[in-house]
Amino acid sequence: MIPARVLWKRETAASRPVRIAGAVMVVNALLLTAHLLHRSGFVLDPDGGSFSLFRSSALWNGGIDGSLMELFGxxxxxxxxxxxxYLGLRDSAHRVLAAWGGVFLLLIADDLFRIHERVGAHLALDRLLPSLGATTAQELGGLLFWAVSGLVLVGGLVHLHRRSGARARTESWALLATVVPFVLVAVGYVLVGAVRPGLFGGPWGEVAAMVRIxxxxxxxxxxxxxAMRLRGTPL
Known part of the structure; x- marks a missing residue:
C-alpha cells in the first residue's frame, strides 16, 4: 500500500502545472485587457484623454517589441x-524534444534582436516590387527569411523525430499541433496585409492585431x- 505522504507528494506534483497555468492565464488576461484599453483610447477617442493610464506608455501595447505582453510571453x-x-538531452531517445527547445530559443533570440525584421529590411523587396510599401516589403522579407530558415529547422526536427522513441515522437506531434495555429495566423496576417494593405486599417486592423497577439x-x-507536464511525468 502506498503511504499517504507519497500520494500527497504525487498529487501536489501533478497539480502544480495546473496551478501555475491558472496564474499565468490570469496574467495573460490582465495584459490583454491592458492592450485593449491602450488601443481603444486611440480608436474611440483619438484626441481625448480616455484611458490615459494605459495610453501613457507603449509598454501596454502587446503588438510592439519590448511590450510587457511580449516579455511575459x-x-x-x-x-x-x-x-x-533538459528532457531531450538527458536521453538519446528524446532528442527531438531538445530540438524543439532549440527552435524555441531561436524564436526568443529573433524577438529580442529583431533578426527577421532586420533581414527583411536588408532584402529591400520594395526595390524589386515598387508597388509594395516599405513596411509591407520588410514584413514579406522577414517571412521569406523564416521560410528559408524553416526548411533547415524542419529538416533537423524530422531527422531527430525519426531517431527518437515512441513517446517522444508523440509529444513532438503534440508540440507541432500547438505551434501550427500561431504560424498560420502570423503568416496569414502578413500575406493579407500585403495583398490588401487597406484591409487592416481602422477598427478591423485592431481586431486582426488582437487576434494575432x-x-x-x-x-x-x-x-x-x-513542457511542465512532460517534466513531471516519466518518458
Missing part, C-alpha cells in the same frame, strides 16, 4: 525551452504547460 517560451532541452500569447502558455 517570451518568459513562458523560455521556460518551455529550458525544460524541453492573443494567439501568440496563448501558444506560448500552452507550450510552457505542456
Amino acid at each position: 517570451l518568459l513562458q517560451l523560455g521556460a518551455a525551452s529550458v525544460l524541453l532541452l 492573443t494567439v501568440k500569447l496563448l501558444t506560448m502558455t500552452l507550450l510552457q504547460v505542456r
Whole structure:
C-alpha cells in the first residue's frame, strides 16, 4: 500500500502545472485587457484623454517589441525551452524534444534582436516590387527569411523525430499541433496585409492585431504547460 505522504507528494506534483497555468492565464488576461484599453483610447477617442493610464506608455501595447505582453510571453517560451532541452538531452531517445527547445530559443533570440525584421529590411523587396510599401516589403522579407530558415529547422526536427522513441515522437506531434495555429495566423496576417494593405486599417486592423497577439500569447502558455507536464511525468 502506498503511504499517504507519497500520494500527497504525487498529487501536489501533478497539480502544480495546473496551478501555475491558472496564474499565468490570469496574467495573460490582465495584459490583454491592458492592450485593449491602450488601443481603444486611440480608436474611440483619438484626441481625448480616455484611458490615459494605459495610453501613457507603449509598454501596454502587446503588438510592439519590448511590450510587457511580449516579455511575459517570451518568459513562458523560455521556460518551455529550458525544460524541453533538459528532457531531450538527458536521453538519446528524446532528442527531438531538445530540438524543439532549440527552435524555441531561436524564436526568443529573433524577438529580442529583431533578426527577421532586420533581414527583411536588408532584402529591400520594395526595390524589386515598387508597388509594395516599405513596411509591407520588410514584413514579406522577414517571412521569406523564416521560410528559408524553416526548411533547415524542419529538416533537423524530422531527422531527430525519426531517431527518437515512441513517446517522444508523440509529444513532438503534440508540440507541432500547438505551434501550427500561431504560424498560420502570423503568416496569414502578413500575406493579407500585403495583398490588401487597406484591409487592416481602422477598427478591423485592431481586431486582426488582437487576434494575432492573443494567439501568440496563448501558444506560448500552452507550450510552457505542456513542457511542465512532460517534466513531471516519466518518458
